[in-house]
Amino acid sequence: MKKQLNVSAIKQGTVIDHIPSTALFKVISILKLDHCKDMVTFGNNLDSKVMDGKAIIKVENRFFKDKEINKIALVAPHAKLNTIKDYEVVGKYVVEIPDEIQDIARCFNPKCITNHENIDTYFEVISKSPVALKCRYCEKITHQDQMEIK
Amino acid sequence: MNAKNLISITDFSKEEYLRIMDLAADFEANPDQRLLDGKVVATLFFEPSTRTRLSFETAINRLGGEIIGFTDSSSSSVTKGETLHDTIKMVSNYADLIVMRHPLEGSARYASEVSNVPVINAGDGANQHPTQTLLDLYSIVKTQGSLNDINLFMVGDLKYGRTVHSLLMAMSHFENPIFNFIAPPELAMPNEYKLYLRSKGMRYFEHTEFTDIINEADIIYMTRVQKERFPDPVDYEKVKNVYILRNKMLKHTKDNMRILHPLPRVNEIHTDVDSNPKAYYFDQARNGVYTRMAIIAHLLNLK
Numbered sequence: 006m007k008k009q010l011n012v013s014a015i016k017q018g019t020v021i022d023h024i025p026s027t028a029l030f031k032v033i034s035i036l037k038l039d040h041c042k043d044m045v046t047f048g049n050n051l052d053s054k055v056m057d058g059k060a061i062i063k064v065e066n067r068f069f070k071d072k073e074i075n076k077i078a079l080v081a082p083h084a085k086l087n088t089i090k091d092y093e094v095v096g097k098y099v100v101e102i103p104d105e106i107q108d109i110a111r112c113f114n115p116k117c118i119t120n121h122e123n124i125d126t127y128f129e130v131i132s133k134s135p136v137a138l139k140c141r142y143c144e145k146i147t148h149q150d151q152m153e154i155k
Numbered sequence: 156m157n158a159k160n161l162i163s164i165t166d167f168s169k170e171e172y173l174r175i176m177d178l179a180a181d182f183e184a185n186p187d188q189r190l191l192d193g194k195v196v197a198t199l200f201f202e203p204s205t206r207t208r209l210s211f212e213t214a215i216n217r218l219g220g221e222i223i224g225f226t227d228s229s230s231s232s233v234t235k236g237e238t239l240h241d242t243i244k245m246v247s248n249y250a251d252l253i254v255m256r257h258p259l260e261g262s263a264r265y266a267s268e269v270s271n272v273p274v275i276n277a278g279d280g281a282n283q284h285p286t287q288t289l290l291d292l293y294s295i296v297k298t299q300g301s302l303n304d305i306n307l308f309m310v311g312d313l314k315y316g317r318t319v320h321s322l323l324m325a326m327s328h329f330e331n332p333i334f335n336f337i338a339p340p341e342l343a344m345p346n347e348y349k350l351y352l353r354s355k356g357m358r359y360f361e362h363t364e365f366t367d368i369i370n371e372a373d374i375i376y377m378t379r380v381q382k383e384r385f386p387d388p389v390d391y392e393k394v395k396n397v398y399i400l401r402n403k404m405l406k407h408t409k410d411n412m413r414i415l416h417p418l419p420r421v422n423e424i425h426t427d428v429d430s431n432p433k434a435y436y437f438d439q440a441r442n443g444v445y446t447r448m449a450i451i452a453h454l455l456n457l458k
Binding site for chain 1: 163238239240257258259260261262264265279280281282283
């Protein structure tokens with residue numbers, strides 16, 4: 006049976022696969038793809054053998070740096086990237102939670118200054134599995150189940 | 156921003172703690188040193204804290220500095236909606252140093268990132284109050300002669316009490332401390348601090364009463380057990396008298412033992428203790444002035 010693509014192939018750029026369906030628009034926002042001038046195509050609620058509904062994003066002519074793409078690790082910890090050149094996959098990459106998280110998550114502490122003024126949040130990642138983030142400002146630890154993406 | 160700040164007790168190394176202790180002793184021996192002559196210090200108290208403010212202002216006056224600032228946010232532009240960012244930006248153009256008290260946690264760290272001049276955290280919500288910890292260390296070294304080999308009893312609210320958490324972190328830099336935590340289960344020392352001590356191979360013991368073991372203490376650090384911390388008022392009634400230190404309890408305690416308290420006390424130290432030479436909490440408050448003089452001199456490289 007011929008395999009049919011749900012989202013059209015790109016000539017060159019990046020394919021971000023295995024994004025949880027619920028996180029698609031957060032990934033778009035974190036990577037600022039909503040302001041991207043290049044062609045962006047995405048599909049959501051696609052069948053997956055390993056996930057309960059996945060999303061995929063294809064960005065023409067964009068090649069992300071590790072630091073840039075690792076930003077999505079909090080919302081899409083199993084995301085995989087394929088680098089495409091001339092319709093061929095020339096590189097594969099799995100996201101990794103970085104050691105520091107800047108301005109993606111909110112501090113869970115309602116009395117933290119970051120929840121009262123317009124300030125970028127900064128966290129030191131003190132555990133990657135399960136995720137635990139230590140706020141640079143109030144020094145409290147936000148655990149995975151308390152995490153809210155900005 | 157390259158200014159040296161004091162925001163969290165973990166900002167200082169063991170060597171810096173010891174330098175502050177030496178400087179504090181120097182200021183205690185000779186308190187009128189006009190090192191801040193011609194300098195302006197802003198004391199920004201976004202919430203009232205009379206004791207801490209007076210202690211800082213005495214330290215600044217003793218050093219010959221001028222003070223600007225406010226004693227609560229109702230007398231500042233905060234009431235007009237000014238952000239902390241803008242207040243700090245503005246004041247750091249006026250002053251050589253900022254001392255800040257703020258009800259929000261992390262506000263001092265943020266202020267230090269915005270400010271062009273050093274910032275001293277005089278308390279940010281329930282987070283940090285590092286100058287209290289340094290004056291506690293100074294009180295310990297003054298009364299015990301050393302910060303090593305101290306058997307430290309911490310009594311009362313160990314769950315929410317930021318002073319005991321910071322003191323624990325600071326004391327863990329020194330040799331062979333023994334920590335005795337005395338608290339009701341509802342207010343026990345949080346696990347993260349116990350894990351921290353374990354990771355450093357340090358000894359701690361937990362108790363719910365301390366009458367039987369009090370004779371082993373070098374320092375008894377009392378804190379308030381606050382009724383409002385208990386979900387059930389009945390639980391408070393059960394423990395409230397267990398944590399009242401009375402003079403008769405001190406009969407067989409060590410000669411070198413001293414009682415500390417960050418103050419204000421309510422009823423956790425009976426007034427009959429006040430006349431006992433082992434009561435040290437008012438001297439401790441006086442030590443705060445010398446310690447704050449030392450911190451200011453250190454941050455501004457005046458000594």
